């Protein structure tokens with residue numbers, strides 16, 4: 001058997017990452033991705049099982065006793081046409097790994113290969129969880145419902161997400177809230193159609209909707225504690241027939257992001273009060289749909305400090321920084337972290353060279369592959385040490 005060292009694993013991780021990057025797959029359609037994961041796990045002697053459709057889970061039992069740690073990577077891509085200019089850019093029109101989940105999958109696979117080859121150093125059990133559909137509709141909850149946290153019983157869960165704002169190979173950590181809750185709403189502003197020359201005989205949905213867009217901003221600026229982080233965003237606004245007709249309906253679609261549970265729970269009722277009030281003032285009515293999305297990701301303070309201590313001692317990690325603030329993006333790792341102590345770390349992947357850094361979800365997003373070695377090393381260190389420390 002050939003020696004499994006970090007350098008050879010890191011080379012394979014980059015090759016897997018490029019292959020996945022060229023063949024991005026949307027949530028619950030990660031068929032080729034899951035097959036690559038299964039084949040690689042099998043080749044290093046791990047038995048895997050399918051959960052939640054395209055999810056893949058494998059358990060590595062260590063040589064000595066210890067706690068059970070779940071290591072999570074997400075696998076899905078986004079419906080974004082790639083403009084990165086990389087030689088290994090997406091070969092699937094309209095789809096792109098713009099959130100780095102290709103790197104997440106490849107790094108956790110690399111860690112599974114290395115840890116299996118060094119099983120004599122592993123204590124407790126490691127659960128490798130390759131999750132589908134993080135970008136929606138959500139694969140974490142179906143995986144948990146399929147028993148991923150109960151067989152074997154998991155004591156703690158870790159995730160690692162790339163971040164192009166951090167230097168390559170640097171790990172970022174933060175206790176408490178790190179990713180926001182994200183809820184969606186759709187408001188239909190309903191008026192009455194007519195001729196543009198006779199507005200008094202119609203109810204124009206356009207000005208009612210325009211006022212509503214402005215009024216909804218008070219959800220963040222006037223109705224929430226100024227010390228709380230809140231985003232109320234309206235992403236689409238559609239309606240009307242043509243320039244000389246009164247619009248009978250305008251549809252607004254938006255998102256609400258926050259951390260505080262009470263603030264979040266009160267938002268639908270506040271939004272309804274504002275929407276109905278503004279519409280009534282214009283003689284219009286409205287229909288509202290409000291859908292709860294992912295909860296916030298709350299990093300367990302004890303586990304997160306332990307994880308930071310472990311990666312700080314890891315010589316292949318370029319540095320460790322405490323992140324100054326949470327991010328308003330959402331992540332369904334939140335469900336794992338609700339069920340057991342959880343920690344989501346960030347891995348710096350800032351690309352080389354000058355110029356603005358394309359963020360996650362941008363068509364121009366690129367990541368620095370040199371950082372993936374640090375990610376694998378961090379995974380391996382966490383997997384070796386945390387089951388003894390928890």
Ligand SMILES: [Zn+2]
Nearest residue numbers: 099135360361
């Ligand atoms: Zn994303």
Ligand SMILES: [Zn+2]
Nearest residue numbers: 099101134161
């Ligand atoms: Zn992501």
